[in-house]
Amino acid sequence: MAEGVGGVSYTRALICRKCGQEYSIQPISRCDFCLSPLEVSYDYKAMAKGISREKLAGGPFSMWRYRDMLPVEGKTVDIGTGFTPLVKADNLGREFGLDELYIKNDCLNPTYSFKDRPVSVAVTKAQEFGFDTVACASTGNLAASVAAHAIKANMKAYVFVPSSVESGKLVGIAIYNPTLVTVDGSYDDVNRLCARLVERYNWGFINVNLRPYYAEGSKTLGYEVAEQLGWHAPDCIVAPAASGLMFTRIWKGLDELAMLDLIEPVNTHMYLAQAAGSSPIVNAFQSGTLHVHPVQPDTIAKSIAIGNPADGYYALRVARQSGGGACAITDEEIIAGMKLLAQTEGIFAEATGGVVIGTLRKLAASGVIKRNELTVAFITGAGPRTQDIVSDLVRPFTVQPSLESFEEVLGARV
Amino acid sequence: MTKRQVMFTFPPELIREPIIYTLSHQFKVVTNIRRADVSENKGWVVLELEGEDSEIEHGIAWVISKGVRVDPVVGDIVEG
Numbered sequence: 420m421a422e423g424v425g426g427v428s429y430t431r432a433l434i435c436r437k438c439g440q441e442y443s444i445q446p447i448s449r450c451d452f453c454l455s456p457l458e459v460s461y462d463y464k465a466m467a468k469g470i471s472r473e474k475l476a477g478g479p480f481s482m483w484r485y486r487d488m489l490p491v492e493g494k495t496v497d498i499g500t501g502f503t504p505l506v507k508a509d510n511l512g513r514e515f516g517l518d519e520l521y522i523k524n525d526c527l528n529p530t531y532s533f534k535d536r537p538v539s540v541a542v543t544k545a546q547e548f549g550f551d552t553v554a555c556a557s558t559g560n561l562a563a564s565v566a567a568h569a570i571k572a573n574m575k576a577y578v579f580v581p582s583s584v585e586s587g588k589l590v591g592i593a594i595y596n597p598t599l600v601t602v603d604g605s606y607d608d609v610n611r612l613c614a615r616l617v618e619r620y621n622w623g624f625i626n627v628n629l630r631p632y633y634a635e636g637s638k639t640l641g642y643e644v645a646e647q648l649g650w651h652a653p654d655c656i657v658a659p660a661a662s663g664l665m666f667t668r669i670w671k672g673l674d675e676l677a678m679l680d681l682i683e684p685v686n687t688h689m690y691l692a693q694a695a696g697s698s699p700i701v702n703a704f705q706s707g708t709l710h711v712h713p714v715q716p717d718t719i720a721k722s723i724a725i726g727n728p729a730d731g732y733y734a735l736r737v738a739r740q741s742g743g744g745a746c747a748i749t750d751e752e753i754i755a756g757m758k759l760l761a762q763t764e765g766i767f768a769e770a771t772g773g774v775v776i777g778t779l780r781k782l783a784a785s786g787v788i789k790r791n792e793l794t795v796a797f798i799t800g801a802g803p804r805t806q807d808i809v810s811d812l813v814r815p816f817t818v819q820p821s822l823e824s825f826e827e828v829l830g831a832r833v
Numbered sequence: 834m835t836k837r838q839v840m841f842t843f844p845p846e847l848i849r850e851p852i853i854y855t856l857s858h859q860f861k862v863v864t865n866i867r868r869a870d871v872s873e874n875k876g877w878v879v880l881e882l883e884g885e886d887s888e889i890e891h892g893i894a895w896v897i898s899k900g901v902r903v904d905p906v907v908g909d910i911v912e913g
Binding site (some may be wrong): 455556607731 | 835837838840842846865867870875877880881902904905906907908910911912913
Protein backbone atom coordinates (compact mmCIF):
# COMPACT_ATOMS: atom_id res chain seq x y z
CA MET A 420 0.00 0.00 0.00
CA ALA A 421 1.44 3.41 -0.95
CA GLU A 422 0.21 6.94 -0.45
CA GLY A 423 -0.07 8.85 -3.74
CA VAL A 424 -1.18 12.37 -4.56
CA GLY A 425 -4.82 12.43 -3.57
CA GLY A 426 -5.22 8.75 -2.80
CA VAL A 427 -3.88 5.37 -1.80
CA SER A 428 -2.52 2.68 -4.09
CA TYR A 429 -3.19 -0.97 -3.37
CA THR A 430 -1.26 -2.09 -6.46
CA ARG A 431 0.85 -5.15 -5.66
CA ALA A 432 2.54 -6.50 -8.81
CA LEU A 433 2.09 -7.55 -12.42
CA ILE A 434 1.08 -11.18 -12.77
CA CYS A 435 1.02 -13.46 -15.80
CA ARG A 436 -2.54 -14.44 -16.66
CA LYS A 437 -1.41 -17.84 -17.89
CA CYS A 438 1.45 -19.11 -15.74
CA GLY A 439 1.15 -16.84 -12.67
CA GLN A 440 4.72 -15.51 -12.84
CA GLU A 441 5.01 -12.18 -10.97
CA TYR A 442 6.84 -9.01 -12.01
CA SER A 443 7.36 -5.67 -10.30
CA ILE A 444 5.35 -2.70 -11.53
CA GLN A 445 7.12 -1.60 -14.73
CA PRO A 446 6.28 -0.82 -18.38
CA ILE A 447 6.01 -4.37 -19.73
CA SER A 448 3.02 -6.30 -20.98
CA ARG A 449 4.13 -9.89 -21.65
CA CYS A 450 5.44 -12.70 -19.47
CA ASP A 451 9.10 -13.47 -20.19
CA PHE A 452 8.44 -17.19 -19.87
CA CYS A 453 5.24 -17.96 -21.77
CA LEU A 454 4.75 -14.60 -23.58
CA SER A 455 1.18 -14.36 -22.23
CA PRO A 456 -0.35 -11.03 -21.18
CA LEU A 457 0.35 -9.58 -17.75
CA GLU A 458 -2.26 -7.95 -15.56
CA VAL A 459 -2.17 -5.80 -12.46
CA SER A 460 -2.83 -7.53 -9.15
CA TYR A 461 -3.85 -5.74 -5.97
CA ASP A 462 -3.81 -6.21 -2.23
CA TYR A 463 -7.55 -6.75 -2.01
CA LYS A 464 -7.45 -7.39 1.73
CA ALA A 465 -6.07 -3.92 2.40
CA MET A 466 -8.31 -2.44 -0.30
CA ALA A 467 -11.40 -3.90 1.40
CA LYS A 468 -10.48 -2.10 4.62
CA GLY A 469 -9.86 1.24 2.91
CA ILE A 470 -12.83 1.40 0.52
CA SER A 471 -16.53 1.72 1.19
CA ARG A 472 -19.62 2.71 -0.78
CA GLU A 473 -19.77 5.98 1.15
CA LYS A 474 -16.15 6.82 0.45
CA LEU A 475 -16.53 6.12 -3.26
CA ALA A 476 -19.79 8.04 -3.51
CA GLY A 477 -18.08 11.06 -1.96
CA GLY A 478 -15.47 11.21 -4.73
CA PRO A 479 -15.45 13.40 -7.85
CA PHE A 480 -18.08 12.82 -10.56
CA SER A 481 -15.56 11.21 -12.87
CA MET A 482 -13.81 7.85 -13.24
CA TRP A 483 -11.31 9.07 -10.67
CA ARG A 484 -13.80 8.54 -7.85
CA TYR A 485 -12.46 4.96 -8.10
CA ARG A 486 -8.85 6.09 -8.00
CA ASP A 487 -7.90 3.82 -5.11
CA MET A 488 -9.01 0.79 -7.16
CA LEU A 489 -6.76 1.74 -10.08
CA PRO A 490 -3.00 1.12 -10.47
CA VAL A 491 -1.84 4.72 -10.04
CA GLU A 492 0.44 6.25 -7.46
CA GLY A 493 0.85 9.93 -8.27
CA LYS A 494 -0.95 12.84 -9.85
CA THR A 495 -3.59 11.69 -12.32
CA VAL A 496 -3.92 12.92 -15.89
CA ASP A 497 -7.59 13.85 -15.92
CA ILE A 498 -9.46 15.51 -18.77
CA GLY A 499 -12.85 14.93 -17.13
CA THR A 500 -13.52 11.33 -18.10
CA GLY A 501 -16.25 9.07 -16.81
CA PHE A 502 -19.36 9.01 -14.69
CA THR A 503 -21.28 9.08 -17.96
CA PRO A 504 -25.07 8.70 -17.93
CA LEU A 505 -26.82 5.38 -17.43
CA VAL A 506 -30.11 6.03 -19.18
CA LYS A 507 -33.30 4.01 -18.81
CA ALA A 508 -34.13 3.17 -22.42
CA ASP A 509 -37.91 2.75 -22.35
CA ASN A 510 -38.50 3.51 -26.03
CA LEU A 511 -35.87 1.04 -27.24
CA GLY A 512 -36.98 -1.43 -24.58
CA ARG A 513 -40.51 -1.36 -26.00
CA GLU A 514 -39.15 -2.18 -29.47
CA PHE A 515 -37.38 -5.25 -28.10
CA GLY A 516 -39.88 -6.30 -25.40
CA LEU A 517 -37.47 -5.48 -22.56
CA ASP A 518 -38.87 -3.70 -19.48
CA GLU A 519 -35.58 -3.05 -17.72
CA LEU A 520 -33.22 -1.86 -20.44
CA TYR A 521 -30.50 0.72 -19.75
CA ILE A 522 -27.93 2.37 -22.01
CA LYS A 523 -24.51 3.21 -20.61
CA ASN A 524 -23.79 6.21 -22.82
CA ASP A 525 -20.02 6.44 -22.94
CA CYS A 526 -20.14 8.65 -26.04
CA LEU A 527 -20.15 11.48 -23.50
CA ASN A 528 -16.48 11.35 -22.63
CA PRO A 529 -14.14 14.24 -23.48
CA THR A 530 -12.96 12.72 -26.77
CA TYR A 531 -16.29 10.99 -27.42
CA SER A 532 -15.44 7.38 -26.64
CA PHE A 533 -14.75 5.02 -23.74
CA LYS A 534 -11.05 5.06 -24.72
CA ASP A 535 -10.59 8.04 -22.43
CA ARG A 536 -10.91 5.66 -19.48
CA PRO A 537 -8.01 3.31 -20.25
CA VAL A 538 -5.91 6.09 -21.78
CA SER A 539 -6.32 8.25 -18.68
CA VAL A 540 -4.76 5.48 -16.58
CA ALA A 541 -2.08 4.64 -19.18
CA VAL A 542 -0.89 8.24 -19.58
CA THR A 543 -0.90 8.72 -15.81
CA LYS A 544 1.29 5.64 -15.58
CA ALA A 545 3.53 6.82 -18.45
CA GLN A 546 4.12 9.99 -16.45
CA GLU A 547 4.97 7.97 -13.34
CA PHE A 548 7.43 5.80 -15.28
CA GLY A 549 9.20 8.95 -16.50
CA PHE A 550 8.37 8.70 -20.21
CA ASP A 551 8.25 12.00 -22.04
CA THR A 552 6.51 10.51 -25.07
CA VAL A 553 3.42 8.35 -25.52
CA ALA A 554 2.45 6.60 -28.75
CA CYS A 555 -0.29 4.49 -30.27
CA ALA A 556 -1.57 3.08 -33.54
CA SER A 557 -5.20 3.78 -34.23
CA THR A 558 -7.83 4.58 -36.80
CA GLY A 559 -9.59 7.17 -34.67
CA ASN A 560 -10.88 6.90 -31.11
CA LEU A 561 -7.71 5.72 -29.39
CA ALA A 562 -5.54 8.20 -31.26
CA ALA A 563 -7.73 11.16 -30.34
CA SER A 564 -7.75 10.15 -26.70
CA VAL A 565 -4.00 9.62 -26.53
CA ALA A 566 -3.30 12.96 -28.21
CA ALA A 567 -5.69 14.79 -25.86
CA HIS A 568 -4.24 13.22 -22.71
CA ALA A 569 -0.66 13.83 -23.86
CA ILE A 570 -1.38 17.53 -24.26
CA LYS A 571 -2.92 17.66 -20.80
CA ALA A 572 0.15 15.92 -19.36
CA ASN A 573 2.60 18.10 -21.33
CA MET A 574 3.97 15.01 -23.05
CA LYS A 575 4.83 14.36 -26.69
CA ALA A 576 2.52 12.08 -28.66
CA TYR A 577 3.20 9.96 -31.75
CA VAL A 578 0.13 8.60 -33.47
CA PHE A 579 0.38 6.04 -36.29
CA VAL A 580 -2.47 5.67 -38.72
CA PRO A 581 -2.84 3.38 -41.77
CA SER A 582 -2.84 5.56 -44.90
CA SER A 583 -6.19 4.05 -45.91
CA VAL A 584 -7.97 5.93 -43.11
CA GLU A 585 -10.13 8.71 -44.54
CA SER A 586 -8.57 12.14 -44.02
CA GLY A 587 -11.82 13.40 -42.47
CA LYS A 588 -11.29 11.07 -39.55
CA LEU A 589 -7.89 12.57 -38.85
CA VAL A 590 -9.27 15.98 -37.88
CA GLY A 591 -10.41 14.70 -34.48
CA ILE A 592 -6.82 13.59 -33.86
CA ALA A 593 -4.91 16.47 -35.45
CA ILE A 594 -6.78 19.07 -33.38
CA TYR A 595 -4.74 17.99 -30.33
CA ASN A 596 -1.51 18.51 -32.29
CA PRO A 597 0.26 15.15 -31.91
CA THR A 598 2.94 13.99 -34.36
CA LEU A 599 0.56 12.31 -36.77
CA VAL A 600 2.14 9.68 -39.01
CA THR A 601 0.27 7.94 -41.82
CA VAL A 602 1.84 4.63 -42.79
CA ASP A 603 1.71 3.39 -46.39
CA GLY A 604 0.60 -0.19 -45.99
CA SER A 605 -2.08 -2.50 -44.68
CA TYR A 606 -3.22 -2.76 -41.05
CA ASP A 607 -0.90 -5.74 -40.67
CA ASP A 608 2.02 -3.65 -41.92
CA VAL A 609 1.24 -0.97 -39.33
CA ASN A 610 1.03 -3.64 -36.63
CA ARG A 611 4.43 -4.97 -37.59
CA LEU A 612 5.97 -1.49 -37.72
CA CYS A 613 4.61 -0.64 -34.27
CA ALA A 614 5.91 -3.88 -32.79
CA ARG A 615 9.36 -2.77 -34.03
CA LEU A 616 8.97 0.81 -32.76
CA VAL A 617 8.22 -0.48 -29.28
CA GLU A 618 11.54 -2.30 -29.26
CA ARG A 619 13.46 0.66 -30.64
CA TYR A 620 12.21 3.75 -28.80
CA ASN A 621 11.81 4.55 -25.15
CA TRP A 622 8.16 5.50 -25.49
CA GLY A 623 5.11 4.66 -23.48
CA PHE A 624 3.26 2.72 -26.16
CA ILE A 625 -0.29 2.90 -24.86
CA ASN A 626 -1.64 -0.51 -25.79
CA VAL A 627 1.69 -2.37 -25.80
CA ASN A 628 4.15 -1.75 -22.96
CA LEU A 629 1.52 0.18 -20.96
CA ARG A 630 -1.24 -2.33 -21.75
CA PRO A 631 -1.65 -3.83 -18.24
CA TYR A 632 -2.38 -0.34 -16.87
CA TYR A 633 -4.36 0.79 -19.91
CA ALA A 634 -6.61 -2.24 -19.41
CA GLU A 635 -7.52 -1.30 -15.86
CA GLY A 636 -9.17 1.98 -16.84
CA SER A 637 -12.05 0.08 -18.42
CA LYS A 638 -12.94 -1.47 -15.06
CA THR A 639 -14.54 1.84 -14.19
CA LEU A 640 -17.34 1.03 -16.67
CA GLY A 641 -18.32 -1.89 -14.44
CA TYR A 642 -17.92 0.14 -11.24
CA GLU A 643 -20.05 3.00 -12.51
CA VAL A 644 -22.89 0.87 -13.79
CA ALA A 645 -23.12 -0.97 -10.46
CA GLU A 646 -23.05 2.28 -8.48
CA GLN A 647 -25.61 3.92 -10.79
CA LEU A 648 -27.91 0.93 -10.28
CA GLY A 649 -27.77 1.47 -6.52
CA TRP A 650 -24.86 -0.92 -6.00
CA HIS A 651 -26.29 -3.81 -7.99
CA ALA A 652 -24.82 -5.71 -10.91
CA PRO A 653 -27.15 -6.04 -13.92
CA ASP A 654 -28.66 -9.40 -14.92
CA CYS A 655 -27.30 -9.05 -18.45
CA ILE A 656 -24.67 -6.94 -20.18
CA VAL A 657 -24.25 -6.49 -23.93
CA ALA A 658 -20.90 -4.98 -24.87
CA PRO A 659 -18.77 -4.82 -28.00
CA ALA A 660 -15.42 -6.56 -28.37
CA ALA A 661 -12.46 -5.67 -30.55
CA SER A 662 -9.28 -6.75 -28.75
CA GLY A 663 -11.62 -8.10 -26.06
CA LEU A 664 -9.92 -6.07 -23.35
CA MET A 665 -12.79 -3.78 -22.36
CA PHE A 666 -15.21 -6.73 -22.26
CA THR A 667 -12.99 -8.57 -19.77
CA ARG A 668 -12.52 -5.46 -17.65
CA ILE A 669 -16.22 -4.67 -17.28
CA TRP A 670 -16.47 -8.15 -15.79
CA LYS A 671 -13.38 -7.68 -13.64
CA GLY A 672 -14.82 -4.39 -12.32
CA LEU A 673 -18.02 -6.12 -11.19
CA ASP A 674 -16.11 -9.05 -9.79
CA GLU A 675 -13.89 -6.76 -7.72
CA LEU A 676 -16.89 -4.92 -6.28
CA ALA A 677 -18.30 -8.26 -5.14
CA MET A 678 -14.93 -9.32 -3.75
CA LEU A 679 -14.81 -6.08 -1.74
CA ASP A 680 -18.34 -6.73 -0.46
CA LEU A 681 -19.65 -3.58 -2.13
CA ILE A 682 -22.24 -5.54 -4.13
CA GLU A 683 -23.80 -9.02 -3.88
CA PRO A 684 -22.03 -11.89 -5.67
CA VAL A 685 -22.18 -11.26 -9.40
CA ASN A 686 -24.54 -13.31 -11.54
CA THR A 687 -24.37 -11.17 -14.67
CA HIS A 688 -24.58 -12.83 -18.08
CA MET A 689 -22.01 -11.20 -20.36
CA TYR A 690 -22.94 -11.04 -24.06
CA LEU A 691 -20.19 -10.12 -26.49
CA ALA A 692 -20.99 -8.27 -29.73
CA GLN A 693 -18.87 -8.19 -32.89
CA ALA A 694 -19.37 -7.24 -36.52
CA ALA A 695 -19.76 -10.27 -38.79
CA GLY A 696 -16.93 -8.95 -40.95
CA SER A 697 -14.53 -9.11 -38.00
CA SER A 698 -15.73 -11.71 -35.53
CA PRO A 699 -12.84 -13.96 -34.48
CA ILE A 700 -14.10 -14.20 -30.88
CA VAL A 701 -17.68 -14.99 -31.90
CA ASN A 702 -16.35 -17.63 -34.33
CA ALA A 703 -14.42 -19.28 -31.50
CA PHE A 704 -17.45 -19.12 -29.17
CA GLN A 705 -19.71 -20.71 -31.75
CA SER A 706 -17.27 -23.46 -32.68
CA GLY A 707 -16.64 -24.32 -29.03
CA THR A 708 -12.87 -23.84 -29.25
CA LEU A 709 -10.69 -21.89 -26.84
CA HIS A 710 -8.31 -20.64 -29.53
CA VAL A 711 -9.26 -17.44 -31.32
CA HIS A 712 -8.10 -17.78 -34.93
CA PRO A 713 -7.15 -14.44 -36.50
CA VAL A 714 -9.29 -13.15 -39.39
CA GLN A 715 -8.94 -10.42 -42.01
CA PRO A 716 -11.42 -7.69 -40.98
CA ASP A 717 -13.95 -6.38 -43.50
CA THR A 718 -16.68 -4.29 -41.89
CA ILE A 719 -17.97 -0.73 -41.64
CA ALA A 720 -17.45 -0.94 -37.85
CA LYS A 721 -13.83 0.18 -38.15
CA SER A 722 -13.32 0.93 -34.49
CA ILE A 723 -13.79 -2.75 -33.59
CA ALA A 724 -12.19 -4.21 -36.74
CA ILE A 725 -9.44 -6.18 -35.03
CA GLY A 726 -8.56 -9.45 -36.72
CA ASN A 727 -6.07 -10.71 -34.13
CA PRO A 728 -7.52 -9.77 -30.74
CA ALA A 729 -4.88 -9.72 -28.00
CA ASP A 730 -7.41 -10.59 -25.29
CA GLY A 731 -9.73 -12.71 -27.40
CA TYR A 732 -9.15 -15.84 -25.35
CA TYR A 733 -9.95 -14.06 -22.09
CA ALA A 734 -13.05 -12.37 -23.50
CA LEU A 735 -14.22 -15.75 -24.71
CA ARG A 736 -13.76 -17.17 -21.24
CA VAL A 737 -15.79 -14.36 -19.65
CA ALA A 738 -18.66 -14.91 -22.10
CA ARG A 739 -18.62 -18.65 -21.37
CA GLN A 740 -18.08 -18.56 -17.60
CA SER A 741 -20.74 -15.92 -17.02
CA GLY A 742 -23.36 -17.98 -18.83
CA GLY A 743 -23.51 -15.32 -21.53
CA GLY A 744 -22.89 -15.56 -25.23
CA ALA A 745 -21.46 -14.02 -28.37
CA CYS A 746 -23.19 -12.68 -31.43
CA ALA A 747 -22.09 -11.28 -34.82
CA ILE A 748 -24.03 -8.63 -36.72
CA THR A 749 -23.97 -7.83 -40.45
CA ASP A 750 -23.17 -4.34 -41.73
CA GLU A 751 -26.83 -3.84 -42.69
CA GLU A 752 -27.91 -4.75 -39.16
CA ILE A 753 -25.28 -2.38 -37.77
CA ILE A 754 -26.70 0.56 -39.68
CA ALA A 755 -30.24 -0.40 -38.69
CA GLY A 756 -29.09 -0.54 -35.07
CA MET A 757 -27.48 2.91 -35.25
CA LYS A 758 -30.64 4.39 -36.69
CA LEU A 759 -32.89 2.66 -34.18
CA LEU A 760 -30.84 3.88 -31.20
CA ALA A 761 -30.85 7.46 -32.48
CA GLN A 762 -34.54 7.37 -33.35
CA THR A 763 -35.73 5.85 -30.08
CA GLU A 764 -33.35 7.17 -27.43
CA GLY A 765 -31.76 10.23 -29.08
CA ILE A 766 -28.26 8.76 -28.92
CA PHE A 767 -26.09 8.99 -32.03
CA ALA A 768 -23.56 6.20 -31.69
CA GLU A 769 -20.77 5.14 -34.00
CA ALA A 770 -21.07 1.86 -35.90
CA THR A 771 -19.96 -0.09 -32.83
CA GLY A 772 -23.14 1.07 -31.10
CA GLY A 773 -25.07 -0.41 -34.01
CA VAL A 774 -23.33 -3.72 -33.37
CA VAL A 775 -24.48 -3.64 -29.75
CA ILE A 776 -28.07 -2.73 -30.62
CA GLY A 777 -28.20 -5.37 -33.37
CA THR A 778 -26.96 -7.97 -30.91
CA LEU A 779 -29.46 -6.87 -28.29
CA ARG A 780 -32.25 -7.19 -30.84
CA LYS A 781 -31.25 -10.78 -31.64
CA LEU A 782 -30.86 -11.78 -28.00
CA ALA A 783 -34.23 -10.30 -27.05
CA ALA A 784 -36.04 -11.73 -30.07
CA SER A 785 -34.73 -15.23 -29.39
CA GLY A 786 -35.70 -15.01 -25.72
CA VAL A 787 -32.12 -15.34 -24.51
CA ILE A 788 -32.54 -12.02 -22.68
CA LYS A 789 -35.91 -11.99 -20.97
CA ARG A 790 -38.39 -9.16 -20.57
CA ASN A 791 -37.83 -8.58 -16.85
CA GLU A 792 -34.05 -8.97 -16.80
CA LEU A 793 -32.14 -5.80 -15.96
CA THR A 794 -29.99 -5.35 -19.04
CA VAL A 795 -27.29 -2.77 -19.75
CA ALA A 796 -26.11 -2.13 -23.31
CA PHE A 797 -22.74 -0.37 -23.56
CA ILE A 798 -22.52 2.36 -26.19
CA THR A 799 -18.84 3.14 -26.34
CA GLY A 800 -18.31 5.78 -29.02
CA ALA A 801 -20.14 8.72 -30.58
CA GLY A 802 -21.47 8.80 -34.12
CA PRO A 803 -20.21 12.05 -35.64
CA ARG A 804 -16.69 10.67 -36.24
CA THR A 805 -18.12 8.12 -38.69
CA GLN A 806 -21.28 9.84 -39.81
CA ASP A 807 -20.67 9.13 -43.50
CA ILE A 808 -22.04 5.61 -43.15
CA VAL A 809 -25.53 6.93 -42.44
CA SER A 810 -25.40 9.92 -44.80
CA ASP A 811 -28.30 8.44 -46.82
CA LEU A 812 -30.57 9.69 -44.05
CA VAL A 813 -30.12 13.26 -45.20
CA ARG A 814 -33.20 13.83 -47.35
CA PRO A 815 -34.40 17.34 -46.47
CA PHE A 816 -37.58 18.97 -47.74
CA THR A 817 -36.71 21.96 -49.92
CA VAL A 818 -38.93 25.04 -49.75
CA GLN A 819 -38.78 28.63 -50.93
CA PRO A 820 -38.56 31.27 -48.18
CA SER A 821 -42.32 31.84 -48.15
CA LEU A 822 -45.21 30.50 -46.08
CA GLU A 823 -46.99 29.44 -49.26
CA SER A 824 -44.09 27.31 -50.37
CA PHE A 825 -43.76 25.73 -46.93
CA GLU A 826 -47.43 24.81 -46.83
CA GLU A 827 -47.37 23.57 -50.39
CA VAL A 828 -44.55 21.16 -49.64
CA LEU A 829 -45.34 20.23 -46.05
CA GLY A 830 -48.91 21.29 -45.49
CA ALA A 831 -50.25 17.78 -45.36
CA ARG A 832 -47.61 16.78 -42.86
CA VAL A 833 -48.00 19.57 -40.29
CA MET B 834 20.85 -9.39 -32.91
CA THR B 835 17.20 -8.82 -32.13
CA LYS B 836 14.33 -10.88 -30.80
CA ARG B 837 10.85 -11.04 -32.26
CA GLN B 838 7.86 -12.61 -30.53
CA VAL B 839 5.34 -13.99 -32.99
CA MET B 840 2.47 -16.42 -33.35
CA PHE B 841 2.33 -18.86 -36.28
CA THR B 842 -1.14 -20.09 -37.21
CA PHE B 843 -1.03 -23.17 -39.44
CA PRO B 844 -3.73 -24.17 -41.89
CA PRO B 845 -4.64 -27.89 -41.64
CA GLU B 846 -2.65 -28.86 -44.74
CA LEU B 847 0.61 -27.52 -43.26
CA ILE B 848 0.39 -29.05 -39.79
CA ARG B 849 2.53 -32.03 -40.79
CA GLU B 850 5.20 -29.85 -42.45
CA PRO B 851 8.41 -29.15 -40.48
CA ILE B 852 8.08 -25.40 -41.05
CA ILE B 853 9.84 -24.27 -37.84
CA TYR B 854 12.70 -26.74 -38.33
CA THR B 855 13.20 -25.56 -41.91
CA LEU B 856 13.01 -21.90 -40.85
CA SER B 857 15.90 -22.33 -38.44
CA HIS B 858 17.97 -24.23 -41.02
CA GLN B 859 17.38 -22.06 -44.10
CA PHE B 860 17.84 -18.80 -42.18
CA LYS B 861 20.14 -17.80 -39.35
CA VAL B 862 17.24 -17.61 -36.91
CA VAL B 863 17.06 -19.27 -33.49
CA THR B 864 13.50 -20.45 -32.80
CA ASN B 865 12.34 -20.76 -29.20
CA ILE B 866 8.81 -22.16 -28.72
CA ARG B 867 6.97 -20.89 -25.62
CA ARG B 868 3.40 -22.07 -26.09
CA ALA B 869 1.62 -24.18 -28.66
CA ASP B 870 -1.53 -26.10 -29.45
CA VAL B 871 -1.39 -28.42 -32.43
CA SER B 872 -3.92 -31.05 -33.37
CA GLU B 873 -4.76 -32.84 -36.63
CA ASN B 874 -6.90 -30.00 -37.96
CA LYS B 875 -5.50 -26.83 -36.44
CA GLY B 876 -2.33 -25.48 -34.97
CA TRP B 877 -0.76 -22.40 -33.47
CA VAL B 878 2.65 -21.83 -31.99
CA VAL B 879 3.85 -18.83 -29.97
CA LEU B 880 7.60 -18.49 -30.31
CA GLU B 881 10.51 -16.11 -30.06
CA LEU B 882 12.79 -15.61 -33.05
CA GLU B 883 16.34 -14.40 -32.49
CA GLY B 884 18.81 -13.29 -35.13
CA GLU B 885 19.86 -10.39 -37.34
CA ASP B 886 16.96 -8.18 -38.39
CA SER B 887 17.28 -9.07 -42.07
CA GLU B 888 17.43 -12.82 -41.36
CA ILE B 889 14.28 -12.63 -39.24
CA GLU B 890 12.51 -10.55 -41.92
CA HIS B 891 13.45 -12.98 -44.69
CA GLY B 892 12.58 -15.94 -42.51
CA ILE B 893 9.13 -14.55 -41.69
CA ALA B 894 8.53 -13.73 -45.37
CA TRP B 895 9.39 -17.35 -46.23
CA VAL B 896 7.02 -18.71 -43.54
CA ILE B 897 4.22 -16.49 -44.86
CA SER B 898 4.96 -17.63 -48.43
CA LYS B 899 4.41 -21.23 -47.28
CA GLY B 900 0.86 -20.30 -46.22
CA VAL B 901 1.32 -19.79 -42.48
CA ARG B 902 -0.23 -16.72 -40.87
CA VAL B 903 2.30 -14.75 -38.82
CA ASP B 904 1.10 -12.24 -36.21
CA PRO B 905 2.87 -10.25 -33.51
CA VAL B 906 2.26 -12.05 -30.23
CA VAL B 907 0.92 -8.81 -28.74
CA GLY B 908 -2.08 -9.13 -31.06
CA ASP B 909 -3.20 -6.28 -33.30
CA ILE B 910 -1.70 -3.02 -32.12
CA VAL B 911 -3.82 -0.82 -34.37
CA GLU B 912 -7.03 -0.09 -32.51
CA GLY B 913 -10.14 1.86 -33.35
